[in-house]
Amino acid sequence: QVQLVESGGGLVQAGGSLRLSCAASARTFSDYTMAWFRQAPGKEREFVAAITGRGRNTNYAVAVKGRFTISRDNAKNTMYLQMNSLNSEDTATYYCAARAYYYSNYERPESYNSWGQGTQVTVSS
Secondary structure (H helix, E strand, C coil): CCCEEEECCEEEECCCCEEEEEEECCCCHHHEEEEEEEECCCCCCEEEEEECCCCCCEEECCCCCCCEEEEEECCCCEEEEEECCCCHHHCEEEEEEEEECCCCCCCCHHHCCEECCCEEEEEEC
8 A cells, every 4th residue: 555645735715726735655656546536524535536657647527627637746756636716616625545557447436545634625705
């Protein structure tokens, strides 16, 4: 498993931007598919975005496509989520997740075996 630590959450006004970071302790970070999920109070954890080990492929949830961008810097063992045009529906705790090698079923939380502790994003209207 990989140790993951998120940062960058906070309070932002609607229409604003935030960038989340996820630092990983992996020996070979590029071996890991990485993803962002989020969970709002009273709701299930939902997929936000995923990226392959070398960053060549990315996928997004419909709700965030065109507003959020997932990226990674394998030299820094860090993944990012740039969030633009935020709205109140984006308010949630955001989690980063990792799994070794495979990209199939990237949108399912059960596909990942390493999780961060989460970072809170609150969008005020």
